Amino acid sequence: MKKIESYKIKEVEVHFKSDFKNGLTEQEAQSRLEKDGKNELEVKKITPWWVILLHSFIEPLQVILMLAAIVSIIAPAAVNNWKVSLHDFVDFIVIMLIVIADAILETVQTVKARKSVDALKSLSKPRAVVLRNGNQKEIAASDLVVGDIVILEAGKYVPAELRIIESVDFMIDESILTGESVPVEKTHNPIKETNMLADMKNIAFMSTFTTAGRAIGVVIKTAKESEIGKISKAINDNDQEQTPLEKKLTKFSYWISCIAGIIGIIVFVSLFATGKSENGAWISYLMVSITLAIGVIPESLAAVVSITLSFSTKRMAKNNVIVKKLSSVETLGSVNVICTDKTGTLTQNKMTVQKVIYNNKIVNAKEYIAENNKLQKDLLLKALVLPNDGVTEGEERIGDPTELALVDYAELMNIDEQKYRKMYQRIHELPFSSERKLMSTLNQVDDKKIIFTKGAIDQLLKVCKKIIIEDKIVPISESHKNEILKSSMNLSSDALRVLAFAYKETNNDLAKEEDLVFIGGVAMIDPVRKEAVWAIEQAKSAGIDVCMITGDHAITALAIARDLGLAFEKSQVISSDELEKMSDEELTDKIVNVRVFARVNPEHKVRIVSCLQNKGFIVSMTGDGVNDAPSLSKAEIGVAMGITGTDVAKQASDVILTDDNFVTIMFGVNEGRNVYQKIKRSITLLMGFNLANVLSILIISLIIKVSPLEATNILFINLIVESCLAIAIGMGPLDNSLMKQKPVVGKNGLLKGLAFSILKIGIVSAVFTVLSFFIGMMATDTVYWAKKITELSAEQSWWQQIKLINSLQQLDDYIITGRTSMFITMVISPLLFAHLIKLSNWKADKKVSLLISKPLINASLIALVLSLAVMFIPLINDKVFKLMGFGTSEGWNANNVWVLFSALGIAFLPFISILLIDIIVFYSYHLSIANWDKNQKLVAELVEIDTKEFHNKKKK
Known part of the structure; x- marks a missing residue:
């Protein structure tokens, strides 16, 4: 049977018995709602406080104490011919008070932790714009049914699983599901059948976030049938094992x-x-x-x-660590492997301009701010914000992370993108497309009409005839192009994403991408947190191996790992393709030396955790997305992100970080x-x-x-x-x-x-x-x-x-x-x-x-x-x-x-x-150690120093 992604538009309409022109009728929608139920994820039943309290009394140590309390009455009664006085109940009362106080304390702490988790959940209920009876209307997302026609636009969450039937420059951030840090472009065209979620280009998954363009989709799955619903159900069905401390x-x-x-x-x-x-x-x-x-x-x-x-x-709560279960604190201290997500945890979760290409050379982004190339800088600033749909208003940021990075860089040079766009109005535009890999706008700049184009550097150079060198416009030569492409390749090898800019004055009212003047380019990346580098170094000294698991490509992942001091060789990186070819036994043998897992699927994460556990490691898994939930549940200690984390991830975890920072994990x-x-x-x-x-x-x-x-x-x-x-x-x-x-x-x-x-x-x-x-x-x-x-x-x-x-x-x-x-x-x-x-x-x-x-x-x-x-x-x-x-x-x-x-x-x-005994033991351990042992320690220290110096040199 064909999969939905391979259906043609008309086949989709017939299959779901929908009407793409007018939408479902209210009567049909209500009928389907009653049949299939609400579009809401299943919530695991909350254990009542009194059950937690009663469970506290049947723990082994508590049972022993209660038996001791009973014996404390029986023993004196046996001595006194089974005559019991009030005095004989003193021991019983004292022991039972201890048992009751301990049970109450554990119950209160568990309930308080649960309330802290609930407070992190979103208070607002998502809504959706649908087409019903030929009219657009906004309804609660929970009322969506299969066959509903949903209208999507930038800045909105996808309310259910949709098959896209119409799209214009539509892009979605699917990081919570696939782990990819860069938004993906979606299409309404049929594609080949695939099992990889990241490759389903005409499916919009529930709870993902739209970053650009607009689209119309038909609901194909709701609630527990959606990908996020399946993961949520798997988490709810998992039996919670005892922590190491409890055991x-x-x-x-x-x-x-x-x-x-x-x-x-x-x-x-x-x-x-x-x-x-x-x-x-x-x-x-x-x-x-x-x-x-x-x-x-x-x-x-x-x-x-x-x-x-x-x-x-x-x-820990005061230091941004919320623990859902008391005994999980000790488990966190026992871990010897931390599998961590990259985006937002090790990196800042914010694309940032790091380098600038101009005058056929590469300079640091901060150094460029002080440059005096008036013409080139003025044009570059306009090119950063005019062919750009990213918007920042205070704390609110809407748009593609790449475009937002350009806006942020312009702001460092005192440019307000909203004022610029009002001042230099957009007359015409050519939206970005995956075929051209370019975006252009025609803007009225004072008394001139100027085309500004941005895009992939290799594609942009093909339509450029001139270049700005030392603030002068000169014909672009093959030598210029080769130097620019070489610079771009060097930046790309360090996992920086390069965008180039060009312009052209015109008398037309249409933006045409031809005979342009090359302005320059910028290279950006989601930079590592400085404190994360320190935290990873601390983890190493504490005997904890850190593994980075990401949806990014292997080259990008290795470059980030180098900056973090986490990995330096390609042999330390495994991609999803290699994982698929390996048996569990092969992966278990190799996994000890691997520090980066790239382009992985949710099932890969669970497999990675399982293999590490088979090696005898106590594993901590961090994550924020729905795709992380199964592995969060599988690991001995699951750590979810409190800011960017989804409710499903928080539900599956044992610990929640309210600041999404890897350093906080090390504090824990x-x-x-x-x-x-x-x-x-x-x-x-x-x-x-x-x-x-x-x-x-x-x-x-x-x-x-x-x-x-x-x-x-x-x-x-x-x-x-x-x-x-x-x-x-x-x-x-x-x-x-x-x-x-x-x-x-x-x-x-x-x-x-x-x-x-x-x-x-x-x-x-x-x-x-x-x-x-x-x-x-x-x-x-x-x-x-x-x-x-x-x-x-x-x-x-x-x-x-x-x-x-x-x-x-x-x-x-x-x-x-x-x-x-x-x-x-x-x-x-x-x-x-x-x-x-x-x-x-x-x-x-x-x-x-x-x-x-x-x-x-x-x-x-x-x-x-x-x-x-x-x-x-x-x-x-x-x-x-x-x-x-x-x-x-x-x-x-x-x-x-x-x-x-x-x-x-x-x-x-x-x-x-006891003090004298301790002094003797301390002296014998540290000061009376044999010369051979001293030499062994010295050699180990020298090897460690040489290893650090070698990695630092490779990093540079």
Whole structure:
């Protein structure tokens, strides 16, 4: 069956049962509208806020916390013959408040991000001019039906997919669909059947933008049947996968739950095997094991992760990065390949005159402004704006980008194109055509009629008889033409688009392109953003490969890539023709060395992303057009443009840039890397401190057969002290040294690289915590009470006396000084060594950058104040937390006040020990490195310097 683009005009009319002269009747249009539906793209159903909230409660870590909360009620009930008091619900309430707060925080952030995305969408609804019942009328584009006759003119969006049936110099910017940065000329004539969208010259695609001329088209597809509709539907049908952070957190949750269960079982079996055998003793052992298991779980981790991500998303929003999903922040920091669109992201998305050809030489456009060739410059200025339909009014720019570039250049020389056009009225014109590749206008200039012609330099030279050299008009020779063509070829090889200008005085009222005088030419390009060059250099130093994907031709793409410092050889460029010939295996093998993909289709982009993912890369894809949407959805992190981006692209993306700048992506990468490091530092603190708690409680429990701490003590330490510090780490300043490191490739868990730090904190802290407990026990009357009961002689050692504690009844009432001493050490020591965890990435440099974190300092003070309140406020200290109080026999007095100072002194010992260990590790890593390693580093640095110098020379 023939395709629509190959149909003749009459065949199109018959096929769609339309009337090209009068259009559809209102009745027929309404009938088709009811049958086919509105001309609107399908919108993915928005997940209600309450569903997001409920989903937050079933995440693995949250489920574990809720189970821990339930256990916190069951455990004491089992000890007290299943009698439950209000006090037993304290742990449950605290844990559930943490779970609820975290769920609310995640829900609020997700909804806020969604609102930010919605705010970027266009508020105006598109309209269309149609022919119905023989009359032109404007209707909502959503009411268009197949067979409608639509009138198009410059500056309007194409409201549906059209087969053009009439056109006059009609051009469309199809960059959102095909990726081509230059508008394409459309025709109403039949063409050969093709599958390439860029080659369908008689089809106007929905949501593309008309830049010049006018046309009439018949609607052939609407809504989901159009090309943009098909892409939109594919995006909506895609299932959203978990981000790397979500996968790591899920895996981490399973590991923690398994470890907690194993520890609980081991502790219970150990106590049961070595402890008392009386009836009911096993319940006490079960309580200890459950308490230890709960102590392993970092209850505040979910809240820490959410708050850290939320804080980063707010900071990113202020820097033009809107994150639609919290966990996408970390994903952005993990990418090691960025596939980026060219136009608007790496370039300015604005054609700009760079060079000027005059006097048979090439000069810089800025230098030309200062030239004094009065005649030549005056004629060139008129030629820039008179045979030109581009208009700029403030922020509004209408017309072909090439013509707008000429207008902009004229404005740099203080020329107002609108005043010029009023002053020098157009009498006649010869529109641009693809056959002639020229455009001419006849203008009244003072008392003269002058023809101004612009167009392709080779075609223009064919109709020129003279040339302006040094402000004199002389016959043009073959030598002149050869020099001009040579200059043009040199400029074209650098991907500059060359336009030439000529003029002729005439007495006729018609513009004839013959016997013209060559004025000169200009070369223009969509220049690279200067900041993009810096950003790509930063990406390289961060170990991130940047690939440019564009609809432009290979020569243009390579020239831009050279200016960006992205690619220098033809071997680093692959065009769509080569892609079509390659198998997926061949492309996967070659793709690592490719930096530019030119003239690609949407399906090519998806294939490129897939091949990179098959190589094990974490891929970020940037784009703004509908053609980018499938690859945005396919990549681990899709980045859409907020200014030029289509709604479909924004819908498919994970992150939106509100300034369309590649530099902003690198800011997001830096933020993402910092987020991941902050989360890992928080985990180091939480797990290290939890390990210290478990080890110290386990050691003491094995000795005295009861838990030295109450559940409320552990919950306070875990949920207040640890949370304050961990959250503050997440709110700390950015560590820019992370951008000097390569991203970690492959599947890595959250605990990878943290084992040494966690063990260091856990073991060192546990040793001093146990020491603090037994030193505190020296101040209690328990030992002396035991001596009195058992009538022990004074010759027995202190250690032998401690062993007698096992035989005491209601022992937990007699270890209050040891518990208090232990508690003081456990809440004060992390306030100190938490500041060591926030050091900058010490592996990056021999100089350690001490990041002053005000949030961490403030959090330490808050945790200290709360801890002092718990220890010294009556009723709270002794009744709730079972610590030493005031005014009781077990309370503070002149004989035991020294315990306070000894506990504080011991709290400083983990900090000092960990600091000494870090100094030794730092010294061994940087200063004791073997000479062979030093030489290897030096060689690598020299190779990198030589490589940069080589590329800079090639670039010049």
